[in-house]
Amino acid sequence: MLRRLLNGIHFPLVFAVIALAAIGMLFIYSASYRDPGNYEVKQVFWVLIGLGVLIGVPFIGYRPFLSVSYFFYVLSLVLLVLVDFFGHKHLGAQRWLSLGPIAIQPSEFAKLATLLAVVNFLGVHHPWEGQIKTVSVALLLLVVPFALIVKQPDLGTALLFIPMSLVMLFLWGVRKRFFIAAFGAAALAVPLAWEFLKEYQKKRLWVFLEPNRDPLGSGYTALQAKIAVGSGGLWGKGYLAGTQSQLHFVPEHHTDFIFCVIGEEWGFLGSLLVLCCYGFLFHSIFLIMQHTTDVKAKMLCGGVLALLLSQVVINIGMTFGLMPIAGLPLPLVSYGGSSFVMTCIALGLVLSVYRERSIF
Amino acid sequence: MFTRFHFFQGFVFLMLAALGLGLFHTQVVRGHYFLELSTRNHIRLIPLEAPRGRVFDQKNRLLATNRASYNVVAIPEDVTPEVYPLLAKLLDMPEADLRERMSAGREYPFAPAVIRGDVTRELAFKIEERQPELPGVSIRVDGVRYYPYGETASHVIGYIGAVSRDEYRDLDHDRYGMNSMVGRAGIERVFDESLRGWRGGEQIEVNASGQKVQVLSDRKPEPGEDIKLTLDLEFQKRIMDMVKGQHASVAVLDLETDGLLAMASAPGYDPNIFVSPATSEQRMTVLKDQNSPMLDRGINAAYPPGSVFKLVTALAALDLGKITPETRFSCNGSFRLGPKSKPAHCWFKAGHGSINLYEALERSCNVYFFNVAKRLTPDDIAHYAHVLGLGEPMRLEIGRLAPGFIPDSSWKRAKFHQPWYQGETLNMAIGQGYVLVTPLEILRLTSIIAKDGLVVEPHIVARDRQFVPEKPRVAIQEQNLDVIRRAMLQVVESDYGTGQLARVDFDKLAGKTGTAQAPPNKSHSWMTGFFPYKDPKLAFVVFVEHGGSGGITSARLVKQVLETWKELNAAPVT
Numbered sequence: 001m002l003r004r005l006l007n008g009i010h011f012p013l014v015f016a017v018i019a020l021a022a023i024g025m026l027f028i029y030s031a032s033y034r035d036p037g038n039y040e041v042k043q044v045f046w047v048l049i050g051l052g053v054l055i056g057v058p059f060i061g062y063r064p065f066l067s068v069s070y071f072f073y074v075l076s077l078v079l080l081v082l083v084d085f086f087g088h089k090h091l092g093a094q095r096w097l098s099l100g101p102i103a104i105q106p107s108e109f110a111k112l113a114t115l116l117a118v119v120n121f122l123g124v125h126h127p128w129e130g131q132i133k134t135v136s137v138a139l140l141l142l143v144v145p146f147a148l149i150v151k152q153p154d155l156g157t158a159l160l161f162i163p164m165s166l167v168m169l170f171l172w173g174v175r176k177r178f179f180i181a182a183f184g185a186a187a188l189a190v191p192l193a194w195e196f197l198k199e200y201q202k203k204r205l206w207v208f209l210e211p212n213r214d215p216l217g218s219g220y221t222a223l224q225a226k227i228a229v230g231s232g233g234l235w236g237k238g239y240l241a242g243t244q245s246q247l248h249f250v251p252e253h254h255t256d257f258i259f260c261v262i263g264e265e266w267g268f269l270g271s272l273l274v275l276c277c278y279g280f281l282f283h284s285i286f287l288i289m290q291h292t293t294d295v296k297a298k299m300l301c302g303g304v305l306a307l308l309l310s311q312v313v314i315n316i317g318m319t320f321g322l323m324p325i326a327g328l329p330l331p332l333v334s335y336g337g338s339s340f341v342m343t344c345i346a347l348g349l350v351l352s353v354y355r356e357r358s359i360f
Numbered sequence: 361m362f363t364r365f366h367f368f369q370g371f372v373f374l375m376l377a378a379l380g381l382g383l384f385h386t387q388v389v390r391g392h393y394f395l396e397l398s399t400r401n402h403i404r405l406i407p408l409e410a411p412r413g414r415v416f417d418q419k420n421r422l423l424a425t426n427r428a429s430y431n432v433v434a435i436p437e438d439v440t441p442e443v444y445p446l447l448a449k450l451l452d453m454p455e456a457d458l459r460e461r462m463s464a465g466r467e468y469p470f471a472p473a474v475i476r477g478d479v480t481r482e483l484a485f486k487i488e489e490r491q492p493e494l495p496g497v498s499i500r501v502d503g504v505r506y507y508p509y510g511e512t513a514s515h516v517i518g519y520i521g522a523v524s525r526d527e528y529r530d531l532d533h534d535r536y537g538m539n540s541m542v543g544r545a546g547i548e549r550v551f552d553e554s555l556r557g558w559r560g561g562e563q564i565e566v567n568a569s570g571q572k573v574q575v576l577s578d579r580k581p582e583p584g585e586d587i588k589l590t591l592d593l594e595f596q597k598r599i600m601d602m603v604k605g606q607h608a609s610v611a612v613l614d615l616e617t618d619g620l621l622a623m624a625s626a627p628g629y630d631p632n633i634f635v636s637p638a639t640s641e642q643r644m645t646v647l648k649d650q651n652s653p654m655l656d657r658g659i660n661a662a663y664p665p666g667s668v669f670k671l672v673t674a675l676a677a678l679d680l681g682k683i684t685p686e687t688r689f690s691c692n693g694s695f696r697l698g699p700k701s702k703p704a705h706c707w708f709k710a711g712h713g714s715i716n717l718y719e720a721l722e723r724s725c726n727v728y729f730f731n732v733a734k735r736l737t738p739d740d741i742a743h744y745a746h747v748l749g750l751g752e753p754m755r756l757e758i759g760r761l762a763p764g765f766i767p768d769s770s771w772k773r774a775k776f777h778q779p780w781y782q783g784e785t786l787n788m789a790i791g792q793g794y795v796l797v798t799p800l801e802i803l804r805l806t807s808i809i810a811k812d813g814l815v816v817e818p819h820i821v822a823r824d825r826q827f828v829p830e831k832p833r834v835a836i837q838e839q840n841l842d843v844i845r846r847a848m849l850q851v852v853e854s855d856y857g858t859g860q861l862a863r864v865d866f867d868k869l870a871g872k873t874g875t876a877q878a879p880p881n882k883s884h885s886w887m888t889g890f891f892p893y894k895d896p897k898l899a900f901v902v903f904v905e906h907g908g909s910g911g912i913t914s915a916r917l918v919k920q921v922l923e924t925w926k927e928l929n930a931a932p933v934t
Binding site for chain 2: 224267272290316
């Protein structure tokens with residue numbers, strides 16, 4: 001029975017997920033064992049749910065998800081609008097929606113819903129016929145949730161839409177000249193859009209791109225994060241022996257800045273281990289992509305990969321100053337239920353592509 | 361074959377390799393540098409509050425500014441145990457309190473905690489002198505709010521207070537720190553966003569003894585914007601002196617700009633006591649005071665208008681054609697609706713005899729208006745009251761809600777499940793019963809009459825002269841407004857008028873008095889009007905809670921107010 005249940009599961013991918021989740025729980029404990037909250041215990045619970053989802057989604061398959069994708073898409077737009085009215089503010093941004101005891105983050109949901117909707121739309125249109133119309137509609141589908149998320153403002157999550165869209169269009173087969181035209185249009189649109197922004201919005205964007213403009217807020221965080229990661233050296237200070245992260249120099253060290261704790265306590269070797277786990281995960285996704293001929297499935301896997309990769313690059317990059325400080329979790333490692341479960345759903349869809357590889 | 365797929369694959373692993381290289385550079389190549397920074401914990405973050413914008417009167421006199429205050433601050437991580445008893449002695453506070461202050465929430469580790477704010481200069485110097493014995497403790501000079509004229513315009517300017525822990529959590533931390541002050545009332549509250557400016561700060565690297573080695577990065581605080589009001593400080597101050605000890609509201613409007621020249625509410629409070637933690641006792645006294653000094657009687661309290669409301673009744677009857685200015689009714693001192701009803705009295709027991717509308721307003725005859733009321737429905741009167749802005753929201757910057765109330769028949773039915781009785785119309789016609797207004801609403805009404813029906817919205821923040829919005833008119837015929845203005849002139853200038861005591865010798869004044877019954881206490885005293893009668897420049901309202909007769913208490917105040925205005929605006933001798 002169990003054998004039949006697990007038949008058709010791509011184990012290397014599941015293994016990478018478990019390895020990353022295990023590292024996550026270890027360091028959530030290290031980051032927060034002095035604080036109340038028992039985050040590592042809660043995370044165990046979320047990891048179990050996530051793994052259940054990861055194994056469960058392939059049994060539904062990705063096609064049913066695609067067929068209801070427009071419904072998900074509209075639902076996520078409604079949630080994004082609702083959060084504008086009823087959401088509660090945290091640190092000046094309106095991101096969370098309370099549904100009884102649980103708070104959900106519609107932007108997290110919107111990412112996946114948009115991905116599915118765009119894949120579904122592009123999948124039924126062949127790239128050889130009428131690219132202009134198809135690409136315009138696809139871009140429209142992407143821009144609406146993007147704009148709503150920018151408005152919250154949650155610039156970090158909004159930013160993820162860009163690589164995701166590029167990868168999907170690229171894999172779909174958009175012509176090179178459209179790619180160039182799109183870049184040109186974006187470059188022209190930026191100064192125009194800039195004029196429409198209010199003074200405080202401009203300020204926020206500047207600080208986002210250049211944290212040193214705000215030595216009190218993200219500038220300070222950026223510096224402290226860099227000190228934490230850098231001070232780990234080659235070997236690290238040892239598990240539970242970090243000083244920077246433990247002393248609260250770095251905020252949100254069990255969520256967005258978990259990598260600081262890893263880098264400080266396990267050093268460059270630990271960082272490399274995490275990078276290798278991600279490399280292995282991405283490699284598995286590539287293998288699965290090679291095994292399918294369904295264009296939709298390819299775009300779906302590519303979109304998921306793009307989302308994960310950009311989160312990894314932004315999250316790890318911001319700890320040593322390569323990227324701006326964007327409140328994004330490190331996928332599968334950071335503390336947080338909705339991020340972990342959402343990532344598992346996305347990877348579950350990838351697994352189901354592998355399971356259905358023989359259906360041509 | 362090299363496909364798009366391979367390109368994508370290559371790109372992904374290139375990105376991961378870039379991350380790896382970056383980490384190698386940070387952790388292995390520069391690892392020692394960061395390790396040293398981390399073991400010494402040598403980065404300090406010093407937040408710098410932006411100076412709050414100032415508030416000026418129309419002649420650029422300061423109503424709210426900032427003064428320097430000396431704060432005793434300490435970085436708890438740098439404080440040694442010997443410091444506690446010594447500092448406790450110097451500050452004359454229990455050591456337990458001191459420890460509590462040290463461990464209070466801070467925005468960052470190594471950020472200074474405020475041990476005591478706003479200490480005297482002497483104490484600050486004493487602590488500075490003993491600095492070597494007090495590691496980690498220092499004196500920081502900050503700007504704090506200062507209101508040079510105390511309670512003079514307290515209700516207009518408002519006051520500020522520290523953000524609470526709960527508020528802080530939900531605020532934008534770029535602009536609000538844990539100990540930031542926010543406006544709590546008046547101009548300070550409404551314009552908090554522009555007054556507050558932007559916080560700045562600097563990251564500094566310090567050596568082992570906590571001294572600054574270098575500034576790593578900084579951001580200068582951006583001061584808040586100044587605000588200029590239409591108030592005339594000197595005028596306001598003189599008016600506050602006139603009404604000292606009473607419960608009163610006086611407001612004067614410049615009819616040319618619709619800006620308020622004075623807006624006084626007595627008793628006032630000293631907003632300075634909300635600034636410094638040292639004055640918490642005074643704060644409690646003010647908050648618990650039975651005289652409610654925090655209440656702005658001009659906009660936040662509603663009272664029966666009494667005879668002032670006859671202006672509305674008269675306009676309603678004239679405009680609906682129910683009477684003409686020459687319509688006469690006879691007053692013998694009392695009035696009966698029907699043969700069996702209880703008589704209603706005129707304030708003048710002997711009766712006014714046969715009088716027309718001018719005389720009725722001039723002498724404020726109740727019986728005349730009872731007769732007028734018989735020809736009107738309550739909804740007629742309510743309609744004209746709303747047209748003239750009673751019970752309608754204000755657009756005044758510091759208070760948009762007008763708590764005044766104008767009853768009508770449907771309200772009565774909904775509220776009491778009873779029809780409207782005609783006797784209640786009589787009461788309404790003379791501004792008693794359910795009718796409630798705020799002094800500022802009455803000021804707006806008078807201004808509309810004075811400006812021949814142009815809609816007036818009083819404001820208090822000075823505006824650009826160029827900005828002239830299109831002025832709508834109220835739906836009342838001009839000749840009827842003219843009748844009312846002439847009647848108001850007679851109120852003051854006729855020898856039978858109820859407002860004679862307000863008469864001034866330098867020009868003609870028009871007004872209307874009101875004495876609103878407020879049993880069991882003394883009546884409320886009202887007077888409103890405009891000045892001069894020809895080409896009015898000012899409109900005013902004077903209200904004294906339980907002040908007795910409007911023709912005495914308020915009329916006398918009006919005279920003083922106008923004489924003061926004349927004195928302050930006398931053409932300079934050349």
